[in-house]
Amino acid sequence: MAQSQQISSVYSTGMAFTTTLNGFDITTDTMPDAGGTGKGPRPKALMLVALTGCTGIDVVSILNKMKVAYTDFSIDVKADLTDEIAAVYEKVHLIYTIRIAPADRERFEKAVTLSMDKYCGVSAMFRKFATLTRELVFLDAAT
């Protein structure tokens, strides 16, 4: 049976809405120039956080299963928006950066590919409205 998720986002003041997700309160808002009081981030970019969080979990899980050691792992995103109203992400570029032994770089690349092409639901959704590209950056292995 298909899974279902439910959330409830409650308005407080300004442009602030608060949602309790897995026990954590997430508040979105705008800055005063758009009627808000800056109680939280603007909502749209949470989609990018969902994207890095999702593919990040996949990559860490796969590296752990392969017993590959690494440090300094981060995922950056540069997302270009359309000029339209409403503005939507149209080009989304992910940069995976990691410090890992040269012998393990191919495994890391495989983990990223598996996530982006198979396991990560958020990237599957993004691909329906945006062009997704990626690059891998290898930091020198720990000295």
Added chain:
Amino acid sequence: MAQSQQISSVYSTGMAFTTTLNGFDITTDTMPDAGGTGKGPRPKALMLVALTGCTGIDVVSILNKMKVAYTDFSIDVKADLTDEIAAVYEKVHLIYTIRIAPADRERFEKAVTLSMDKYCGVSAMFRKFATLTRELVFLDAAT
């Protein structure tokens, strides 16, 4: 010129990635049964928070411009996921609940329609991969 947004999500431990967004740290993670330590919500549902936050800002802005008074405004979402790997949202139902004078209900409906059909970029993106439906619930006006 098209706008661009950039984020950087840094891995810490377990399955936790932290992103600083408009000055706020957002951490996503999983529970221990999936290798995490529960430092934050799971990432996918942040997309739903982006959706309610986005349409909520529109609706509040429009009601403010119309000088319509209201209280107890919330937006719930029920989102059904596909059974596939990777699971994606396929049916997303929004429930807008508000306490507002009967004479202003039509304006509220107009504000919701403008948001969903015109202004909200997140709903425009969702519509590319999911069926979006909505209902309005009116609480009795303040007694």
